[in-house]
Amino acid sequence: xxxxxxxxxxxxxxxxxxxxxxxxxxxxxxxxxxxxxxxxxxxxxxxxxxxxxxxxxxxxxxxxxxxxxxxxxxxxxxxxxxxxxxxxxxxxxxxxxxxxxxxxxxxxxxxxxxxxxxxxxxxxxxxxxxxxxxxxxxxxxxxxxxxxxxxxxxxxxxxxxxxxxxxxxxxxxxxxxxxxxxxxxxxxxxxxxxxxxxxxxxxxxxxxxxxxxxxxxxxxxxxxxxxxxxxxxxxxxxxxxxxxxxxxxxxxxxxxxxxxxxxxxxxxxxxxxxxxxxxxxxxxxxxxxxxxxxxxxxxxxxxxxxxxxxxxxxxxxxxxxxxxxxxxxxxxxxxxxxxxxxxxxxxxxxxxxxxxxxxxxxxxxxxxxxxxxxxxxxxxxxxxxxxxxxxxxxxxxxxxxxxxxxxxxxxxxxxxxxxxxxxxxxxxxxxxxxxxxxxxxxxxxxxxxxxxxxxxxxxxxxxxxxxxxxxxxxxxxxxxxxxxxxxxxxxxxxxxxxxxxxxxxxxxxxxxxxxxxxxxxxxxxxxxxxxxxxxxxxxxxxxxxxxxxxxxxxxxxxxxxxxxxxxxxxxxxxxxxxxxxxxxxxxxxxxxxxxxxxxxxxxxxxxxxxxxxxxxxxxxxxxxxxxxxxxxxxxxxxxxxxxxxxxxxxxxxxxxxxxxxxxxxxxxxxxxxxxxxxxxxxxxxxxxxxxxxxxxxxxxxxxxxxxxxxxxxxxxxxxxxxxxxxxxxxxxxxxxxxxxxxxxxxxxxxxxxxxxxxxxxxxxxxxxxxxxxxxxxxxxxxxxxxxxxxxxxxxxxxxxxxxxxxxxxxxxxxxxxxxxxxxxxxxxxxxxxxxxxxxxxxxxxxxxxxxxxxxxxxxxxxxxxxxxxxxxxxxxxxxxxxxxxxxxxxxxxxxxxxxxxxxxxxxxxxxxxxxxxxxxxxxxxxxxxxxxxxxxxxxxxxx
Numbered sequence: 001x002x003x004x005x006x007x008x009x010x011x012x013x014x015x016x017x018x019x020x021x022x023x024x025x026x027x028x029x030x031x032x033x034x035x036x037x038x039x040x041x042x043x044x045x046x047x048x049x050x051x052x053x054x055x056x057x058x059x060x061x062x063x064x065x066x067x068x069x070x071x072x073x074x075x076x077x078x079x080x081x082x083x084x085x086x087x088x089x090x091x092x093x094x095x096x097x098x099x100x101x102x103x104x105x106x107x108x109x110x111x112x113x114x115x116x117x118x119x120x121x122x123x124x125x126x127x128x129x130x131x132x133x134x135x136x137x138x139x140x141x142x143x144x145x146x147x148x149x150x151x152x153x154x155x156x157x158x159x160x161x162x163x164x165x166x167x168x169x170x171x172x173x174x175x176x177x178x179x180x181x182x183x184x185x186x187x188x189x190x191x192x193x194x195x196x197x198x199x200x201x202x203x204x205x206x207x208x209x210x211x212x213x214x215x216x217x218x219x220x221x222x223x224x225x226x227x228x229x230x231x232x233x234x235x236x237x238x239x240x241x242x243x244x245x246x247x248x249x250x251x252x253x254x255x256x257x258x259x260x261x262x263x264x265x266x267x268x269x270x271x272x273x274x275x276x277x278x279x280x281x282x283x284x285x286x287x288x289x290x291x292x293x294x295x296x297x298x299x300x301x302x303x304x305x306x307x308x309x310x311x312x313x314x315x316x317x318x319x320x321x322x323x324x325x326x327x328x329x330x331x332x333x334x335x336x337x338x339x340x341x342x343x344x345x346x347x348x349x350x351x352x353x354x355x356x357x358x359x360x361x362x363x364x365x366x367x368x369x370x371x372x373x374x375x376x377x378x379x380x381x382x383x384x385x386x387x388x389x390x391x392x393x394x395x396x397x398x399x400x401x402x403x404x405x406x407x408x409x410x411x412x413x414x415x416x417x418x419x420x421x422x423x424x425x426x427x428x429x430x431x432x433x434x435x436x437x438x439x440x441x442x443x444x445x446x447x448x449x450x451x452x453x454x455x456x457x458x459x460x461x462x463x464x465x466x467x468x469x470x471x472x473x474x475x476x477x478x479x480x481x482x483x484x485x486x487x488x489x490x491x492x493x494x495x496x497x498x499x500x501x502x503x504x505x506x507x508x509x510x511x512x513x514x515x516x517x518x519x520x521x522x523x524x525x526x527x528x529x530x531x532x533x534x535x536x537x538x539x540x541x542x543x544x545x546x547x548x549x550x551x552x553x554x555x556x557x558x559x560x561x562x563x564x565x566x567x568x569x570x571x572x573x574x575x576x577x578x579x580x581x582x583x584x585x586x587x588x589x590x591x592x593x594x595x596x597x598x599x600x601x602x603x604x605x606x607x608x609x610x611x612x613x614x615x616x617x618x619x620x621x622x623x624x625x626x627x628x629x630x631x632x633x634x635x636x637x638x639x640x641x642x643x644x645x646x647x648x649x650x651x652x653x654x655x656x657x658x659x660x661x662x663x664x665x666x667x668x669x670x671x672x673x674x675x676x677x678x679x680x681x682x683x684x685x686x687x688x689x690x691x692x693x694x695x696x697x698x699x700x701x702x703x704x705x706x707x708x709x710x711x712x713x714x715x716x717x718x719x720x721x722x723x724x725x726x727x728x729x730x731x732x733x734x735x736x737x738x739x740x741x742x743x744x745x746x747x748x749x750x751x752x753x754x755x756x757x758x759x760x761x762x763x764x765x766x767x768x769x770x771x772x773x774x775x776x777x778x779x780x781x782x783x784x785x786x787x788x789x790x791x792x793x794x795x796x797x798x799x800x801x802x803x804x805x806x807x808x809x810x811x812x813x814x815x816x817x818x819x820x821x822x823x824x825x826x827x828x829x830x831x832x833x834x835x836x837x838x839x840x841x842x843x844x845x846x847x848x849x850x851x852x853x854x855x856x857x858x859x860x861x862x863x864x865x866x867x868x869x870x871x872x873x874x875x876x877x878x879x880x881x882x883x884x885x886x887x888x889x890x891x892x893x894x895x896x897x898x899x900x901x902x903x904x905x906x907x908x909x910x911x912x913x914x915x916x917x918x919x920x921x922x923x924x925x926x927x928x929x930x931x932x933x934x935x936x937x938x939x940x941x942x943x
Contacts, residue, residue: 091931100836103133107161116481140220155613173214186938230929233300241873304350328407381439393427454552474517579628592617625681641696686768791819854889875920
């Protein structure tokens with residue numbers, strides 16, 4: 001009979017011991033051939049053993065050797081797990097989506113405690129992470145020895161991961177007793193950046209005093225230069241979606257609402273072509289109040305050339321001390337630090353359509369076959385802009401965990417742990433705009449390539465005298481997180497059963513701040529100084545080679561020199577902006593407990609294991625911000641919320657045959673609300689009765705889940721698994737505006753204290769809405785109706801030993817996931833969950849001998865929606881699913897020295913974002929770029 005839910009210490013030792021094909025022969029018996037599995041195959045087998053011995057649905061990734069994960073990035077390792085897809089930042093994995101649920105629904109622990117990790121990114125990827133999602137690119141993969149992902153709940157694993165709980169573990173000296181010395185170095189060459197970057201790792205581990213005391217230290221340092229280039233539209237829109245029309249003048253204004261335009265008059269008749277056919281009558285002069293048909297046609301908002309350049313350094317340090325004073329007592333101290341600094345310089349040159357349609361004159365246009373958007377056109381009075389944005393950031397992470405394991409008796413153990421983790425992210429953004437002094441002729445065409453437009457201007461775009469400086473964006477973002485955890489776990493072991501119970505206390509604090517530059521010089525409207533500009537070709541070189549741009553695509557333009565521009569504007573002093581929506585404080589405290597039982601018995605004469613338990617957790621939230629009118633008037637706010645959850649779980653494993661397992665999981669779990677939704681910031685406009693407010697009273701997103709799986713371990717290191725899963729998600733969080741409402745008591749007090757209600761205030765508003773009236777429009781986040789999610793996973797892994805000769809060294813690992821969902825996003829919007837790819841897959845082929853080996857990994861996913869509520873008139877935004885091909889190879893020069901070769905993004909996969917138009921059925925390019933290929937050559941030594 002198989003044994004599940006072994007004690008954690010025993011399990012950890014079991015999966016780090018070399019796995020033999022069979023047990024040692026007894027004395028007097030013939031000794032059979034012993035096969036020791038090593039390298040990548042060994043890591044696969046250990047992970048498979050962990051999956052097989054688990055009571056719930058888990059997958060693991062285990063280091064090929066101490067301090068050597070099989071991938072360069074933790075997120076890229078996780079994407080090999082069925083049901084896991086990743087998003088990338090600058091070509092490197094950043095977040096994970098599990099079974100269609102986005103990064104905010106997965107919880108990540110490190111050495112037993114939940115940890116925060118924030119980095120920054122491009123606007124198209126969400127920018128600075130202020131939420132609950134975990135940024136895996138903070139850490140070097142070499143610091144970790146094991147990743148376990150729980151895709152179904154179990155009472156002894158803390159709540160919070162509705163999609164999954166990802167457990168990260170660093171190496172410990174007792175994992176591999178004795179002296180261990182490892183050193184590795186690699187040089188990375190990027191096909192676009194035309195630069196070589198170092199990557200170095202080192203590890204020392206040893207045990208002393210008859211293996212009663214151990215010490216381990218490791219370090220990882222890497223540099224990375226990435227150039228990401230391509231075309232962008234920054235979404236598509238139309239004059240009508242922006243409340244405008246082509247070359248029109250407002251006809252008259254509504255007397256009751258002087259800002260409301262009720263009619264238009266066209267300035268002139270525009271000759272144009274529709275699908276190449278001259279058709280001026282289709283446009284003609286509009287009559288009062290009418291819009292010409294062309295006003296409903298979609299164009300790119302900001303058709304532009306894009307160049308994103310990322311230079312980063314990452315330094316990670318870990319140490320572990322273990323002490324075993326007696327056979328029944330063990331203490332561990334783990335310390336991990338990581339520093340990630342990244343300078344991202346973005347250069348964009350674009351024609352401005354967005355809010356200037358009423359100034360632009362369309363001379364001729366060509367529509368698509370359906371007559372919905374402008375494929376090509378020639379326009380007058382278009383004002384181009386060069387935008388130079390620098391994002392200079394640094395992330396510091398530090399974790400300290402002290403744990404103890406005690407054998408209180410032969411059958412009772414106690415595990416204690418206290419940990420603190422701090423993450424601090426600081427990012428300065430300097431955006432300098434050089435805008436054309438006047439409108440010019442401009443044309444674009446997608447006729448040759450639907451993803452990259454040919455573009456041309458009728459003036460010298462490289463002459464600085466044609467530009468003036470316009471409104472820079474200067475800001476500093478600071479996100480500080482501080483987590484504390486204490487937990488105690490008892491385990492009572494019986495012959496065929498055990499009972500586990502425990503308590504866990506968590507304190508989670510986040511402080512998000514937006515700082516504005518002050519005392520800056522106003523250069524708006526001044527002609528651009530040639531000394532503050534340079535041709536882009538002199539900065540990044542050979543622009544657009546990697547995306548195979550059409551011949552009519554511009555490859556150089558003026559950009560700002562960041563240092564000189566910052567000096568000219570006088571950037572240097574910063575001031576906290578307390579009324580910005582990104583400035584808030586949240587404290588979250590939770591106290592939970594659980595009871596879990598594991599019983600090995602029989603059902604219908606077959607081995608049957610039952611895991612059942614329940615978690616109870618109480619959570620309280622305190623949120624601080626300000627109530628603001630956006631005009632510099634604000635008062636501090638503080639709001640509170642709390643909730644208590646009962647979360648039962650049951651997992652069953654029936655051993656149909658010795659190597660055939662049937663699994664059933666029936667669980668309830670939750671994810672806590674997004675931190676931005678809890679923010680205490682209140683924006684108030686008393687004169688029109690609008691209130692926008694965070695909601696600390698939000699309840700968590702809950703889900704009842706069922707998993708049914710069949711796993712066939714048909715040979716050594718082999719499995720064929722099929723899992724059906726279903727989640728019924730309750731209380732999905734959506735945005736909502738309630739009209740003609742009375743103010744809640746706490747908001748009413750904030751509103752009544754505002755200066756608009758003080759007769760002695762210089763901004764006193766005698767017509768402001770009474771705080772006690774029922775005429776307020778309150779916009780906030782609420783717990784909506786929910787969502788349903790269902791799908792299946794297929795996983796296959798096998799070494800191909802049955803093949804003849806050298807071919808027997810091949811092996812295959814593959815998986816496929818299909819998932820569908822339906823969610824209510826408020827305001828009548830229903831659709832699939834954001835970040836969900838209906839189909840995703842992984843395929844890997846490896847070859848391994850004692851002397852050399854290698855593997856090729858292919859990862860793909862379907863298109864997915866990133867924003868179901870869209871913007872600029874679009875129903876939604878999406879991302880085209882990429883297919884990535886990576887490889888790695890090694891050659892053992894000696895028993896102690898290995899040469900490695902790795903390739904990332906071998907097929908130069910492009911990243912493509914798109915918008916869906918007003919009805920949600922279009923596919924119009926938003927961003928189209930690539931980071932090129934990366935090749936790493938390295939040397940690794942083991943002693």
